[in-house]
Amino acid sequence: EDKVVQSPLSLVVHEGDTVTLNCSYEVTNFRSLLWYKQEKKAPTFLFMLTSSGIEKKSGRLSSILDKKELFSILNITATQTGDSAVYLCAVENNNDMRFGAGTRLTVKP
Amino acid sequence: SAVISQKPSRDICQRGTSLTIQCQVDSQVTMMFWYRQQPGQSLTLIATANQGSEATYESGFVIDKFPISRPNLTFSTLTVSNMSPEDSSIYLCSVVLVSRTDTQYFGPGTRLTVL
Numbered sequence: 001e002d003k004v005v006q007s008p009l010s011l012v013v014h015e016g017d018t019v020t021l022n023c024s025y026e027v028t029n030f031r032s033l034l035w036y037k038q039e040k041k042a043p044t045f046l047f048m049l050t051s052s053g054i055e056k057k058s059g060r061l062s063s064i065l066d067k068k069e070l071f072s073i074l075n076i077t078a079t080q081t082g083d084s085a086v087y088l089c090a091v092e093n094n095n096d097m098r099f100g101a102g103t104r105l106t107v108k109p
Numbered sequence: 110s111a112v113i114s115q116k117p118s119r120d121i122c123q124r125g126t127s128l129t130i131q132c133q134v135d136s137q138v139t140m141m142f143w144y145r146q147q148p149g150q151s152l153t154l155i156a157t158a159n160q161g162s163e164a165t166y167e168s169g170f171v172i173d174k175f176p177i178s179r180p181n182l183t184f185s186t187l188t189v190s191n192m193s194p195e196d197s198s199i200y201l202c203s204v205v206l207v208s209r210t211d212t213q214y215f216g217p218g219t220r221l222t223v224l
Binding site for chain 2: 002036038041042043044045086088090092095096097098099101102104
């Protein structure tokens with residue numbers, strides 16, 4: 001059965017720390033892996049990854065996909081309190097889209 | 110966590126027709142939402158499904174196009190009416206559980222292609 005597992009489920013850090021969020025998956029007919037940031041209502045899109053080994057970067061956030069080992073990581077450097085949110089990983093295949101349970105990140109001043 | 114099922118999982122439809130998507134949850138939920146994920150775009154909230162009353166629609170979405178029902182706490186339907194190819198998308202149901210109000214859980218989605 002297709003599944004997406006995120007770890008850790010929650011994480012508390014202090015401003016300035018670097019964090020790494022993990023997403024592993026078992027999905028048939030993989031098409032893409034997406035990362036989202038959810039604060040209040042609709043999740044905000046961060047990255048879409050389709051190829052292994054190519055890092056996507058946006059400011060202090062970066063992400064990379066390993067299609068051989070079936071996982072992705074999301075890195076956030078120099079964290080700020082505004083980074084506090086639930087980070088969702090989703091994997092899309094030919095049929096549907098599976099979300100992980102999310103990692104709740106809390107950044108303390 | 111919760112088991113969320115959506116039916117159908119995928120469909121291909123002709124323009125001008127309508128499709129109703131069902132979402133069933135195995136746990137008590139406080140809130141249910143409908144989203145769509147169009148190719149190359151961000152996940153977009155369509156509406157909040159309210160039990161026993163009209164759904165609350167986000168800007169750009171109207172009841173005539175996306176009628177929603179939620180007859181009880183664990184079931185909701187979204188209808189995509191008078192479809193056009195621009196409605197081709199993955200439609201996702203999402204819930205917040207009574208037992209865990211700080212997390213939103215997503216269903217597997219319904220992949221809709223409109224010809």
